[in-house]
Amino acid sequence: MSNYRIRQGDTLSALAARFKTSVSALARTNKIANPNLIYAGATLRVPGHSGSDSFQPAKGGTKAPGGTKGSGGTGGSKGGGKVDSSAGAGNSGGATPAMRKLAAAGRAAAMGMGGYNSQGLCATGVSRAIQNAFGVKVWGNGNQIDNNLPKDKFKQVNMSLAEALKTPGLVLTWEKTSSRLGSIYGHTAITTGDGRSSVSDFIERNTLGAGGRSGLKIFRPIV
DSSP: OEEEEOOTTOOHHHHHHHTTOOHHHHHHHTTOSOTTEEOTTOEEEETTOOSOSOOOOOTTOOBOGGGOBOSSOOSSOSSSOEEOTTSOOSSGGGOOHHHHHHHHHHHHHHHHHTTTSOOSOHHHHHHHHHHHHHSOOOOSOTTTHHHHSOTTTEEEEOOOHHHHTTSTTOEEEESBOSSHHHHHHOEEEEEOSSSSOEESSSEETTSTTOOSOBOOEEEEEOO
């Protein structure tokens, strides 16, 4: 078993061919939920690899975004596990240190405020977590905080809520929820990475099952 750090432009199918294994074997070993998405910077465990490869970028690969040579094309198409460095990791094992730090800060903020009971202060909890994790204060209520996230530290990503909940340290914002206050102020939370819960001023055990929410946006730390 050897380790390989995924680079911009890599695809799971190309890496499988390079290391003489299969896409399914790589996905199974690394618990990759969606083989069509792998993420630059994550560590890939290569089963049965002898270690003879230098693990340097393959020669002759196409130029990936940002100028890094890779073994695949630019991100965005299906069918080969394209690197999408703008998205969150498809599983918690690929989360960046910044994402894990924010998830931990979010849980600490929630436990220090409402525990498992909402206090109606979701934006306060999220803002407190961001400040504790990254040293920046973010103002606004649940449906305003998305516009106030510093663009040099967060980037909006396109993924489903179900996939986002598998990834720790993503910021979720909704324009509206089904409650009276939520219809005015929206809601915001931070993912924990367990596939179910998120945190703000409290720990919400089943975010995926929370109905009546609209206008979801998802942001990933890039610090």
